[in-house]
Amino acid sequence: MSISENKQAWQETVVKKNLAKAPERQESFRTSSDLEVERCFAPDFEYPQYDEQLGFPGQYPFTRGVQPTMYRGRFWTMRQYAGFGTAAESNERYKYLLSAGQTGLSIAFDLPTQMGYDSDAAMARGEVGKVGVAVDSLADMEVLFDGIPLDKVSTSMTINSTASILLAMYIAVAEKQGVSPAQISGTIQNDILKEYMARGTYIYPPKESMRIITDIFAYCKDNVPKWNTISISGYHIREAGSSAVQEVAFTLADGIAYVDAAIKAGLDVDQFAPRLAFFFNSHNNLLEEVAKFRAARRMWAKIMKDRFKAKDPRSMMLRFHTQTAGCTLTAQQPDNNIMRVTLQALAAVLGGTQSLHTNSRDEALALPTEDSVRIALRTQQVIAYESGVADSADPLAGSFLVESLTDQIEKEATAYIERIDALGGAVEAISRGFQQKEIQDSAYAYQRSIEKNETIIVGVNKFTVAEKAPEGLLKVKEEVELSQKAALAKMKGQRDDAKVEATLKALAGAAQGTDNLMPFILDAVKSYATLGEIANVLREVFGVHRETVVL
Incomplete structure (x- = not known):
């Protein structure tokens, strides 16, 4: 069959079935010049390996997106990451964000909570409530979600070593609201492997940590079916200094390790894989980032189908949350960060993200103010409602540059995964320091390129100005x-x-x-x-x- 015939078949089967469950936002999509925008554009000429490498949205290999209608059905979830101080203070911020049009919650926990220490522990001194909300017990969790209906709001929790405890608290709060575990939806990050290589908020040794993770998989499969039990994170790998290729490779290698562990624990791949989710960074090189997201989707589909013999198409879908790149934000000329975040958010949308957090302009200096948070959220809303990029699935498909970058990222990331496999898998490679060394080398090379003015950071090593000390920053009180x-x-x-x-x-x-x-x-x-x-x-x-x- 020709590509045009395959497209017609896709429209009449996959799309038709999807529209019966979830209609599109409007009857037709048109430009400001009243030109029609198709649901999905495809070549009307011979395109080598189109079905194998690209296909159509909602179909294997999912290069072009995991949903047939993508954002024509509904926009990505606008999920601003927030939390600071006490549970009561954070509860106020969440209600503010929801009233401003945010469509999901994303919880930031303070370091003691992430590391398994109560606020009265000696190790917690000076860190309570500083980089996120302090949660010591179910009592705090009750305050954190007071007045927020957990059967109507999905919640993402960036928590790893203590993910099982925070998930249990969330389940308990929902039950107190009269909401059953089967009704709640959301995600726990629960990705311990990237902590060992890039972030550092681990507690237990890898073997025991993997047991906790697979116990969560098994428990949620039977009791919390709408919950995404892990968000396999490349975000922190990139924040630590990796390249885009390394971010994809090391994230997917971690994903392979989690799937392996779950299968060895007795779970069938199609029982848990549909609830796996991913979390990526979005940097300033817009076209490379778009290609990165597309390559990651295609690679994961092949890994799940060929390596793990998954049968359920949902097991092959790489669904991901994106956060714009905190490490690109500058303390100098902080308003420049608004433009950086806009580019990064646009890349995530063009790359087909399922949810998105946009960083605030002042985060290189302090926790964001309400004004800065509103601008960050409005950035997403302008892209969604005014830019037109959400009106057609995978709008950059077919670009010679984007397709070439997608192929190159897949090739180089696959080579990294093969090297990790040769070392015995992600856990063994981490124990040998392989990923850590690769990330360190990448971060060093990038920093040297800035110092030598080979890489330009506007307002830092070019176009600098004399600046006053910043005012009006949000500080957590002692x-x-x-x-x-x-x-x-x-x-x-x-x-x-x-x-x-x-x-x-x-x-x-x-x-x-x-x-x-x-x-x-x-x-x-x-x-x-x-x-x-x-x-x-x-x-x-x-x-x-x-x-x-x-x-």
Whole structure:
């Protein structure tokens, strides 16, 4: 069949079925000159390997998108990452964002919460509420989502080592609202492998961390079916200094490791793979970023079909969230960051993202102010409603440059994955420091190119001006730590200590055996055991990870 005939067949089967479930936003899409914009443009001439390499949106190999109608059906989820100070302060920010048109929540947790420490721990001193919201127990989670209906809002939580505990808290809060676990939707990042290579908020050794992750997969498959159980993250790999190729390669290699671990734990690939999600960075080189997203989709589809023999097309879909690149933001001339974020957001949309966070202009200096957050959200809304780029799926397909970059990224990223396979897989390669060394070398080369003026950063090494010290920045007050400690002490004084002790003892026993840990963590959370208490039980059983130093 010709490409035109295949397109017609796609329209009459895949698209028709999709439209019956989810109509498009409007009856027709036209430019400002009243020119029709098709749902999906395709060549009307011979195009070598079109079906194998490109295909149509919603069909293998998903190069052109995971949904047949893409943003003609509905826009990507505008999910601004937010959280700071106390749960009450963050709750106010979430309600503000939802009232401004945000369509999903994305929770930032402070470092103690990420690392499994309560706010009154010595290790938490000076960090409480600083880079995210402090959550010590179910009591904080109840305040965090007060007045926010969890059956109507999807929530993404950027949490890894303590992901099982925060997910349990979320489930418990939903139940208190009268919402069953089967009704809630969202994502936990839950990607520990990238922590070992790029970010550092790990607690337990890799083997034990992988057990917790696969326990979450199994539990959610049966109890929380709408939940995305992992967001395999290239974002932090890129923030650490990797190239676009390395971001794709190392992220997909981690994905392979998680799928391997789940299969070895007894799960069928098509039982859990449809709930896997990914999280990518978006940088300034617009066309390379578009090609990166397209290449990653195609590669994952092939990996799942050929390597893991997945049968369900949903298992082959790489669905991803995008965040614009924090590491590209500059303290100098911070308003320039608005333009950077716009380019990065546009790349994510042209690349087919499912949800998007746009960074604020002042994040190189401090937590973003409400004005800056509003501009960041409006950036997405202008792209969605005014630019026209959402009116046709994969609008840059067929560009000689974009297709060439897509092919080159796939080729080079595949070569990296083959090297990682030869080392024994992602976990073994991380233990040897392979990915860490590659990222460090890439970051060093990039920094040297800036210092030598080979790479221009506007306002930093070219087009500089004398600037006043910034004003009106958002700062988390030191009183936050004191109030958080006081609230924690009050909660501990009101709970049933015998019940807490019993649930923690049961969790320790489960950790020493082979039972799924999630029911035991959920019981502990419901007894108002703290995040630190639960994490400490697992520390005692599993031990802690020591970093592989790479020079």
